Amino acid sequence: MKQLKILGLVAILAGLIIAPFTQATYGTYVLSSWLVFTVAAMGLNLTLGYAGQISLAQAAFMGIGAYSTALMTMAGLPWIASVVVGMGLCFVVGLILGYPALRVQNHFLAFVTLAFTTLAFLVMRNEEWLTGGIYGLVGVPRPSVAGLSLMDGTRYYFFTLGVFILASLSFWWLVNSPWGRAFKGLRENPIRANSLGVDTRLVTLLAFAIGAAYGGLSGALMAPLVQYIDPMSFTLIISLKILLMVVVGGSGYFFGPFLGAGLVIMLPEFLRFAEAYYLMIYAALVVFLMVVCPSGLLGLLSRGIAAIRSREPAERGDLKEGAQL
Amino acid sequence: MFKTITLATALATFGIIGAASAETLKLGNVAELSGPGATVGNAWTDAINMGVDEINAAGGVLGMQLEIDTYDTQTDAQTSRALVQKAIDDGAFLILGTVYSSSTIVNMLVTMQQGIPQIVGSESPSITQKGNPYVFRSSFGAQKSMPKIAAYLDEGLGAKSVAVSWVNNEFGKGGHDAFVAEMEARGIEVVADVSSEVGQADFASDVTQLKSANADAIFVYLHEEESARLLKELRKQNVEAPIIGETTLLNQKVIELSEGAADGIMGHVGLTVDAPNPEIQAFAKRFSDRYGYKADHNAMKGYVAIYTAATAIERAGELDRQKVADTLHNMTITVEDVPNILLNVSWDETGEVSRESFLVEVQGDETIVKDMLPAN
Amino acid sequence: MSDFLQLIISGLSTGSIYALAAIGFTLLWQASQTINFAQGEFVMVPAFFILIGSRVLGLPFPIAIGFGLAVAVFTLGFVFKRLVIQPMLPHGHLPIVMATIALAILMRELVKEFYSAEAQTFPALFSEQTFDVFGAVISHQDIGNLAVSAVAIIALQLFLGRTRTGRSMQATAQNPGVAEILGVNVQRMVLYTFMINAALATLASVLISPIYLAKFSNGEPIGLVAFLAAIVGGFNQVRGALVGGLLIGVIDNLSAAYLSSEYRIAGPMILLIVIILLRPQGLLGTSEGRTV
Known part of the structure; x- marks a missing residue:
């Protein structure tokens, strides 16, 4: 089973490497933006899937990352420096936002992040001296690696893929390291985790802040991809879109955001035949999915597999690990 | 046959x-x-x-x-x-x-x-x-049409001050900046500068600000529906200053939606089927x-x-x-x-x-072309 | 001074309509812990039911309103509760949040494709005649909005407090388990709540559409305001949502005029954050026994 999984991963990776050569510029661009959004969704998955908090600020964090990158690289600073600043900013803002919200009541983080996203948008739009205002910032350079320019779409795709793999590995490590098990404990059973001495409030706060930093990373990848950023790319609707990615894919599943982001980004392509009706079909599908299987597509899949394997009730793959805590 | x-x-x-x-x-x-x-x-x-x-x-x-x-x-x-x-x-x-x-x-x-x-x-x-x-x-582009409006405000209406209502997105901001620059060039004072959001529904506050500025004219640069909502509120609060606009304000859609509140507005349009x-x-x-x-x-x-x-x-x-x-x-x-x-x-x-473009006025439900303005 | 008065009065007039939407929002929350992200669309859609009644079916306007109300109570109350919310209730509030977000998109798209993408004029219940009070212009519409909202809210309070069904609904909201034991048909009470929400939304729709015009995209701003009003006033109180609605209406106007029109929505948003930090149960709310 484990070998099968590794084989599957290798096949997917190989597919991702070959993909841009089978695609025109547009296809590569869509693939790149899938990778970018997956990074943001991955971060939200930590907040939502593991810590059980609805955050509506992921787009705002992408914005912070994207504006940091745009401003710094346009001033001639290296991309990597802007990533550190962008992610650091998001992490700190995450702590500042999350601390008071989580102090009072669990579901209040959703409201605070909603307000934050709106305020962040206003600042990006109105503070023209810094952010370029409604016109945004044009001409964000793409970084070069070892003297190799990444202006070409395919090259930038591979750069994004590299960063994406690093981000995925870190995430994997994060939730599987001895220290990171607290996240899983939180997901499986917060009350038990609490009684076992895990400071659930601190872990929840960290999950939110780290999730925010992933949002920042995603923004830092997005600015050079689009080469243009404006406040409209970081509104509440985009936050909702990222939230949809996580939930549709399956929140709390490692691969949930990968699948969810893929669907949200690619679906308009698949549903093109439906023309004006595609958004309608899409929304109806989401309502249907939530009614039938609230744990998302991967939840549906694992329920299916479990049902085939045995008559026992469905269980999550790593429930056992969680129970060992 | x-x-x-x-x-x-x-x-x-x-x-x-x-x-x-x-x-x-x-x-x-x-x-x-x-x-x-x-x-x-x-x-x-x-x-x-x-x-x-x-x-x-x-x-x-x-x-x-x-x-x-x-x-x-x-x-x-x-x-x-x-x-x-x-x-x-x-x-x-x-x-x-x-x-x-x-x-x-x-x-x-x-x-x-x-x-x-x-x-x-x-x-x-x-x-x-x-x-x-x-x-x-x-x-x-707005920078082409604004001089024509400025000329009308200055020479046609003899306005010394103007209040501006604009929508805060790329469209509105561009038009607003071009308009304000023209006003400065002609020495017309912008006494109220009120921005609104796309899809904004409540214009009571905007109109209160426009009204209290007591300007010689009000210039509106919004999308169609917001224009209609603003016009209704302007009429409700009995604003009497002439209302001037650019293309969108004089759109047929605005006239329909504002249910009579558009009567008497004037403005410049680049293209109109009423020509x-x-x-x-x-x-x-x-x-x-x-x-x-x-x-x-x-x-x-x-x-x-x-x-x-x-x-x-x-x-x-x-x-x-x-x-x-x-x-x-x-x-x-x-x-x-x-x-x-x-x-x-x-x-x-x-x-x-x-x-060439047109200077038009709304009379009842009709847009009347008053004048043809030369290309600039 | 007359400006200030004008801002307050206009704010109260629209705020009273927000309150109707906000009250429905809090009712759903109390009855079933549903955060309805489609609440704005629930206010947007009934206007189109009514327009279908009057323009497509040719009904006289007052009957068209009745028609719209009936359709809204059935679809946004009964069908919404039975087909969408009920199956998800055992799974916590996240799927409901997502489903209502998607439902909002679905409703918007349906109206746009099958009615019109363009804004529609909507007949007003009250005349647009105005009179002056200390320099502020007040229309019959403003007074009408306030009066209708007030009557609806008082009626609702009386219903909840004075009738058997109303008290059963309150019991259900406070503790469904105990209510069940006491012989209350909990599911039916929850269903009533959903139907009342649909009726309030229809009322809000009738009041707001003459001013805002009926348009498929109107739900978003209305929903956001209802949401803010509910949190600011208190999630578990009808009174709270009323105060929240009025307050948001006024603060929105004042912050546009005195803060900066560019930062207009910042006023209510900052109020929201401050309330959450200092008084998370809302201005008039009592702190909640249940954590979610």
Whole structure:
């Protein structure tokens, strides 16, 4: 089973490497933006899937990352420096936002992040001296690696893929390291985790802040991809879109955001035949999915597999690990 | 009867020619077919499709039939960028659209990098100020229309002060900045400067501010529905200062939606189907016969865009994008040459257009053209 | 001074309509812990039911309103509860949040495709005649909005407090388990709540559409305001949502005029954050026994 999984991963990776050569510029661009959004969704998955908090600020964090990158690289600073600043900013803002919200009541983080996203948008739009205002910032350079320019779409795709793999590995490590098990404990059973001495409030706060930093990373990848950023790319609707990615894919599943982001980004392509009706079909599908299987597509899949394997009730793959805590 | 038969034969012949010549020329239309801009994008697209059918029926461009692929941006800038790329990948020789400035400003980077001529319906001044050699307008940028309004405010109304209501997005901000600059140049004081959001529903506060400024005139630069809501609130709060606007404020839609509150407003329009010109009247009739609704300035923009594209390619004489772009710069198309260009029009080296325009007034439900203003 | 008065009065007039939407929002929350992200669309859609009644079916306007109300109570109350919310209730509030977000998109798209993408005029219940009070212009519409909202809210309070069904509904909201034991048909009470929400939304729709025009995209701003009003006033109190609605209406106007029109929505948003930090149960709310 484990070998099968590794084989599957290798096949997917190989597919991702070959993909841009089978695609025109547009296809590569869509693939790149899938990778970018997956990074943001991955971060939200930590907040939502593991810590059980609805955050509506992921787009705002992408914005912070994207504006940091745009401003710094346009001033001639290296991309990597802007990533550190962008992610650091998001992490700190995450702590500042999350601390008071989580102090009072669990579901209040959703409201605070909603307000934050709106305020962040206003600042990006109105503070023209810094952010370029409604016109945004044009001409964000793409970084070069070892003297190799990444202006070409395919090259930038591979750069994004590299960063994406690093981000995925870190995430994997994060939730599987001895220290990171607290996240899983939180997901499986917060009350038990609490009684076992895990400071659930601190872990929840960290999950939110780290999730925010992933949002920042995603923004830092997005600015050079689009080469243009404006406040409209970081509104509440985009936050909702990222939230949809996580939930549709399956929140709390490692691969949930990968699948969810893929669907949200690619679906308009698949549903093109439906023309004006595609958004309608899409929304109806989401309502249907939530009614039938609230744990998302991967939840549906694992329920299916479990049902085939045995008559026992469905269980999550790593429930056992969680129970060992 | 005879006429019908000839027409049918003619169409059939063209049809055969169209089918026989395997060569078609592909154009991409990237427009707002869904989302908040749906009304605008659909009018633009309908007019383009009508233009394409007419051009094809008349033998096409350089002997080739035009084929138009339409892409829906969902009124989203990022999506429009991806779709312009897709249109280019699909082999579009030239791109038409988008209409929303917020989209155009993003997706014109793609056509610029790949040297594809693009004819847009957007009015934000910044579009032609970025040194993009491949972007062309089909209607005025705000910096072209504002001087005409300023002249009217100053000389026509003798206004010494003005209050401004504008929508805070690319469209509104561009217009606002151009307007304020003109006011400064003419020494007219801007006594209230009130911005509003796209989709804003409650204009009570905006109107209170506009009213208390006691300006000689109120200038409105909003989208259609917001204009209607503002006009209703202006009437409700008994504001008596003359209300002046630019194209959108004088749109038929605003007149309908504001239910009488638009009576008496004045303004400048770049394109209007109410213009007395026979070409425009003929276009308006063909359009409403075909689609069952009245054409507006967005439809006229789309129509002008497709005829501009066809004429430029025809004049360039070959399918060379660089050559087409070069032809478009400093090009003039007259109604005598191409009746369906609707009004004589010229482009400068930045892709900005010059054309005659109209001073209109709303009387009851009607837009009356008061004056024809020369091109600048 | 007259400006200030004008801002307050206009704010109260629209605020009273927000309150109707906000009250429905809090009712759903109390009855079933549903955060309805489609609440704005619930206010947007009934206007189109009514327009279908009057323009397509040719009904006289007052009957068209009745028709719209009936359709809204059935679809946005009964069908919404039975087909969408009920199956998800055992799974916590996240799927409901996502489903209502998607439902909002679905409703918007349906109206746009099958009615019109363009804004529609909507007949007003009250005349647009105005009179002056200390320099502020007040229309009959403003007074009408306030009066109708007030009557609806008082009626609702009386119903909840004075009738058997109303008290059963309150019991259900406070503790469904105990209510069940006491012989209350909990599912039916929850269903009533959903139907009342639909009726309130229809009322809000009738009041707001003449001013805002009926348009498929109107739900978003209305929903956001209802949401803010509910949190600011208190999630578990009808009174709270009323105060929240009025307050948001006024603060929105004042912050546009005195703070900066560019930062207009910042006023209510900052108020939201401050309330959450200092008084998370809302201005009039009592702190909640249940954590979610």
